[in-house]
Amino acid sequence: MPKPKVAVHKFSSCDGCQLAFLDMGEDLLTLTTQVDIRHFAEAGILGEDEPVDIAFIEGSISTPEDEHRIKRIRANATLLVTIGACATAGGLQALRNLADAKAWTAAVYASPEYISSLDKVQPIRARVPVDFELWGCPVNSRQIVAAVGSLLNGVVPVDERDKVCMECKRQQAVCVVVSEGKPCMGPVTRTGCGALCPRFGRACYACYGPAENPNTEALGVRLHGLGLIGREIAQQFLGTTNQTPVFLDAAQRWKDTP
Amino acid sequence: MNDTRRVDIRIPVLARVEGEGALDLSIRAGQIEALRLEIYEPPRLYEQFLIGRHAQDVIDMTARICGICPVAYQISAVQAFESLYGVTPSAWAQAMRRVFYCGEWLQSHALHIHLLAAPDFFGCTSVVELAQKDAAAVRRGLRLQALGNDLIALFGARSVHPVGVRVGGFHHAPALAVVAAMRARLDESRADAEALLRWTARLPLPDDDQDFVSVAMRHPDEYAITRGRLVSSLGHDLDIEDYTQHFQEFQVPHSTALHAHLDGKPYLVGPLARINLNLDRLPAPLRDLLDELGIRFPSRNMFHSIVARAAEVWLCIDEAARLLADYRIPEAPAVASTPRAGIGCGCSEAPRGILWHRYVTDAQGNVREARIVPPTSQNQARMEEDLRISLTRFGLDRDDAELRLRGETVIRNYDPCISCATHFLRLKVDRTR
Structure with missing residues (x-):
């Protein structure tokens, strides 16, 4: 049986949730024997438009280009799983939704006309259907390993919603x-x-x-x-x-x- | 070579870097016509939404600027508030912050050396391929990375966005037994650190001497990590509060990260700059080891950055072991303080170089103004300067694939963190003859 194909994509974020993969230590090498990673830019694997069984998404949607990219990724993925607060709930950068983002950009950048961004920062769910959401800022390796294990066995991962x-x-x-x-x-x-x-x-x-x-x-x-x-x-x-x-x-x- | 040869190379997604970036290069008549390192990571406007927040929120929120160096953000921020409130953490807390920070250097450097930089020197595209060629080196790297993460978690409960830092010290002092176990691991890891340093010194690193200005922190008693003054290879010796008098940030059209100059010129921050300026602060056994390996510091070869990183890994393990040797539980992990109005600066050596913060607060301690200058934005101008020189020396008549790989290797050498101020490069070639 061919190994399941997996991708890790990044949108607006701190890169911290991808570390839940990169921080697995030697388990990372084990994971690569069980799944075929087709795209993971930070790890040097580039295949953004390849069809995959599971696409993991870090980060939130904040530019017009982001909108197009997430639609392509959704079309190429059987399952789409968001990892972390940015992808699942906008992240800290979505605080700009509550304020005058144009004025904010002008306060940080001398020439705001060079900066391309949407009026609102949005979680992935606002743009494309999401199959499963992993919460946390950041998510940890335990959550990722549990989710990957369940999905590879055709089981819906446990949604930890306790307080x-x-x-x-x-x-x-x-x-x-x-x-x-x-x-x-x-x-x-x-x-x-x-x-x-x-x-x-x-x-x-x-x-x-x-x-x-x-x-x-x-x-x-x-x-x-x-x-x-x-x-x-x-x-x-x-x-x-x-x-x-x-x-x-x-x-x-x-x-x-x- | 045809004089009218025009090459446009675009590497649209930089791989094995943290965040989103690209390189645009156009060559005309054998000369670089345009070279732009593009950073298009969307702006996140942190400095704006910190306004109205109190110190603990700032410590927890600025960590989210970067998942790879949250400790740096937390330490620069807390330092600013401690200066503002006129509170000095205990000697215990200051020593333990250095250990905590050593964890981040260890984690970040091990990640960068093995997962991001080293594959270039073995003709591999990723650590997965590298593991097939040199499994022992990769496993050693992953062990060191895990050690760094666990050292962070000792004081921060988790390695990404740790939760332990507060104004005046820490929220929590780790238990004796946990520290004893960590000490044992640190001692066992000394052999890994030495083996790593020897391995990096043997890598086929290009020889490419360049003239550049180094900027780093310096401290009278220690290899500066959490504190010190700002010094440069031009002779600057500044209090961190005087940063803006000599360093200027400015915007360029092709980047969402601001560029920076020192007195009008590009400069380098990060491991090579640090070791160039603080060689005399390294422990004697480490200096002896570097001498034995034949890598001479100060060095003007940017490719020696990977060796500098490995030397700092050695230092971090040594420092953490030394500082934890007589570990005791303090009466209180933090000293109390009262918020007040004022202006405070904080600066520390993030894994990629100096990270400067400045806050203005009101009488209740709420932030009225915030300014954060991360290392990658400071290095952008130097990276563009380096790319121009090193690609020209490499030979602009080489084919696109070679130029692209060398360009990426040069960029990755800086360990740019585009989240702080990046990702992988795609290439578009347009040749007109």
Whole structure:
């Protein structure tokens, strides 16, 4: 049986999620014996328009060229999987959707007319159908290996949608909200990271995006009670997954509260 | 050769670099008519959305500029806020930040040497092909990369976008047992580091001496990583706050990353610049090893960058082992501070060179202005200058495939990070005779 063909494509991003492949260590060499990598520019493999079984997408759509490229990639891929916050929820750069991007570009670049970009930064789902989304900023090698393993066996990967709070309990981490009054986003954030921040004694900052059934209103009230003003509560929701509707709504509701 | 020969080479996607870039080269009558290193990674406008955020957000957000050097962003940022708030981290925290940063150099350098740069010197297109020719070297590289990642995770919980840094120190001090296990791995890895350095010194590196200006940080007591003054091979010795008095950033039409000059001229930052300016700060055993291998620093051959990277890998393992030797758990991993209004600068040696930050805050510590100058944008002008010289010396009458490969090799030598300020090159040739 021929090896399954895989591609890794990059759009607007920090390259950090591709590292979930490149940081596998010797497992990376094992992976290359199991799959046929047809495109992975950072690893030196170029075949952007080749048909593949699975295309992994890092990064968000932010230029007119990006729009054309993602459509070609979709047409050539049996399965399309987004990896990380940029591809899945816009990433930090999507914060410009909330502001006057033209004025921002003008503030950074002396000649903004040379800069080609779309008005809005969008996750991949906004442009083409996506078969599976891996959340996290960044995704880690464990998530990638689990997803590749499932897909190669024809199984839908497990969608980890639990809250970070659940992971804290499993890890027996002390709750930083209850014990120290820290403004933790764990109650609304999906797990996958292993509750890294609370286990380091700091508040979760929601880099894995919204969990299932997140009660953002109750968390907002709690954060307010801890002394945060509305603008700061809104900022808590406007991190790497700011384009998720549930976080955007929460930010809108809270931003003007004193 | 025909005088009217006109060659247009376009390498549309630069491979084995971090981010999105391309090279445009047009040759007319045996001379380079135009040479442009294009960076088209979409602008992400970080400096704008940092406005209104507080220090911890800045530390966590600027890390996302680059997945390969998040530690550099975090350390330059936290330093700026510590200077602003007038707080000095404990000696423990300063030493542990150096260890944390050594992890990033180790990870980034091992990744660059093996996955990005070395395939060029073996006639391979990727590390997968290289692994078929020299499996032991690739496995050694992947081990060193993993060691670097684990060293970052010791203080940051994960290696990409770590979560451990805060104003005043760290959020968390690693446990004694975890550090003891890391010390043992570091000691075992010394042999890998020496073998790597010997391997890079034996690579068939082109001989290409050029005149260029090196810029790096320098510190009285250590090979500068997390702190120091800014020095150059022209004799500059500056406080980091005086950066903008001598360094100018400017926009060019073909790049979404700003270019930079030092007093009006291109300059080099990164491993070769660092070692050229700080040779006397390297530990004696490492200097002896370099002498034995016959690679002379300071060097004017840009291709010696890969050897400089391997020397820094050796240094990082040695430094981390030294600094963790008498590790103890501090009373508190961070000292407290109070936000205030002011201006603060931070600068550290990212794996690719100096990374400078400047913030202005209001009385609550919210950012009012932010400015970030990453290493790759500083190196762009030097890369274009180098390409002109080295391709001309290589021979512009060579065929397109040879020119393209040499062009890519020269670019990859700088380990450009287009996410910070890149990817692979595609080639379009248009020959008119």
